[in-house]
Amino acid sequence: MKYDVIVVGAGIAGMTAAIYVKRAGKSVLVLESVIHGGQIINTIGIENWPGDYGVSGADLAGKIYEQLGKLGIEVEYSEVETIEKTSEGFTVKTDDDEYSCGAVILAVGTEPRRLSEKQAADAGKRAVSYCATCDGALYKGKPVVVVGSGNTAKHEMKYLENIASKVYHIHHDEPIPKDAEAVFVAIGRTPNTKFVKDLVDLNSEGYIVAEEDCITSCSGVFVAGDCRTKQVRQLVTAAGDGSVAAEAAIDYLAKK
Template structure:
């Protein structure tokens, strides 16, 4: 038989786990579904310094604490990749690669994934010098030279992490100034191991057939071309939403993000969206947690009003 829940949360990142906490504390039956371990991208973050209550905490440690809270009032957890969702009005059907579920309320917290450069060599040298996670792969480049592509918070935060391992970190950014928080910029500019290449786009990742040996760069001001030697390339140029299973519901915008109102409600009654998957400006752990609390509480109110 198809398993039934009051609330199903797709995605067990900080927003999803907070939704599960709030909904289960309201005595609703709750299932969290995720295709990987709980915590999402927090598990790929070394030091989290901007989450209230902790001056600094390891990403996996914060994930574990949130999971313990989320399941403390009876919320369940299941592995699975969601293939499709059907809106049946008063209930929704969620189909994964393992099971099918029925729910009164659906909360989407699937987050986003790293955007790729789309240049020659990126796919070829994936796992052989090209990475999107410094915490995962930084140790392979101890005392070696690496490149970080990007200028936002993630790019600079991971550059600082890599500077503790690598002999040299070169940040390549398409603009003439960073977009990262001022505190991160100040640390990076003060770090002797971190260098910057401004107004430049990576046009190709080069290698010897087995591993990366550098990149080709195009200057956006004078169209000059150059090369930067390196043993590894870490790419942080933004994210794309993981919303493919939900596009048939008509709740995504032209870029794939999910717009909501302040109650985290989508266009479809009974379907909420939270965290990095939403069309919003600031995508941080703290904002995802806020979204999750709002959605979890409003899921309870939605069910109450429809009983």
């Protein structure tokens, strides 16, 4: 099936991009490997998304997804494995299908950094979680440990202090306490860009190189949201990128 634009990722950036593409009269497909909403999905009480104070990530994602449905935007749930440039445009391959399109918007976001090999070995068979809000309740009255030193680690500790019998705090290179029953990891995030490393330029940390115009090094490929080189990674900047990348893709198709 041929589309004008394929958007990879249904986080806030990808869903916003799809809305702008569709409203410009172009055909668009969104491919999402996990769940629409992306990394904000487990957050409760967002206070800086304009117009909906205290909304949860799940509700926000649900509202935007509903908007996609009203506009007739197709969303398929599969992971994009490769994107190839062809004479016509692009071939986008997922684990079970293949699609073609004139332009691609990469809105693949970031995922939590994993434990080091040493700490993973140290954790052994103990539970390892990347989300205290999701899994904290499973360790009520039990000792747990939070790994990490940034704001997310502090947030996870504060949350777990109301649930666990003890919350240890260690840095990314320290041994895991013997009696901790679960390990909560908060050591930063890394972009989901390995599968496009031969298609577009990445910086040394794996972010897709692009300025505010969201144009990548590969003609016809645009980028939106947290996976782009930028200063501020937030919901509003992800949505802003979505609109800019969509307009750039529409402009590219018009000139082609």
